[in-house]
Amino acid sequence: MTTPPPLAFIYDRNVIQSTQHLDMRLTGCRNYADRHGWVVADQWIDLGDDALEEARPRFGALLEIMRREAPFRPVICLVHNWSRLAHDGGLRSALQTRVALAGGYCATTFDESDERSHAVLVGRGDA
Numbered sequence: 001m002t003t004p005p006p007l008a009f010i011y012d013r014n015v016i017q018s019t020q021h022l023d024m025r026l027t028g029c030r031n032y033a034d035r036h037g038w039v040v041a042d043q044w045i046d047l048g049d050d051a052l053e054e055a056r057p058r059f060g061a062l063l064e065i066m067r068r069e070a071p072f073r074p075v076i077c078l079v080h081n082w083s084r085l086a087h088d089g090g091l092r093s094a095l096q097t098r099v100a101l102a103g104g105y106c107a108t109t110f111d112e113s114d115e116r117s118h119a120v121l122v123g124r125g126d127a
Contacts, residue, residue, distance in 0.1 A: 006074040008033040009062050009104070010043040012084050013051030025080035032109040033078060041065065054091055063102045070103025077106045084108075 010029040014022045026043055033040050044058040066075045077099045079085055085106065086092040096106050096114055105115040 004039075004073040006036075006038045006076050007041050007069050008038040008076050008078045009041050009066055010078050011045070011059060011062055012043070012079065013046040013056070015048060015051045025084065028080055028109050029078050038076065038078075041069070054094060056095075059095065059098075063098055066099070066104050067102040075102075075104035077104055079106065079108055081108050081110055082112065 008029070010026060010033070012022060012025055012029075022045070026045075029043070030040060044062040046056040046058045050056055050058070062077065066077070069075050082092060085095045099106050100114075105113060107113040107115070
């Protein structure tokens with residue numbers, strides 16, 4: 001049985017009203033997923049104050065769908081760069097852990113990934 005291609009969940013956050021940079025980042029994520037043969041599930045964007053807090057409504061919605069899809073195929077939270085999760089390292093790590101616990105891993109359009117470290121975290125890999 002062939003494993004279906006990875007499912008990419010594009011995530012971003014935007015505090016300011018202008019969406020010009022946001023649109024460029026989202027396009028970059030879609031292009032990156034396409035180059036890697038990943039299927040894009042959709043995009044989730046937290047806006048305004050929601051983009052600054054740990055309890056992000058759109059990120060939470062992404063995780064719910066990711067949790068349902070993870071048993072069937074690889075699932076990836078794709079962001080333009082790590083700061084799209086959070087500038088603060090502690091918060092970013094907490095969000096990455098939530099993705100890992102949902103069965104996925106995070107990747108950036110700069111070829112960075114936490115796949116191996118999070119596989120170890122959730123007991124699916126070796127150290």
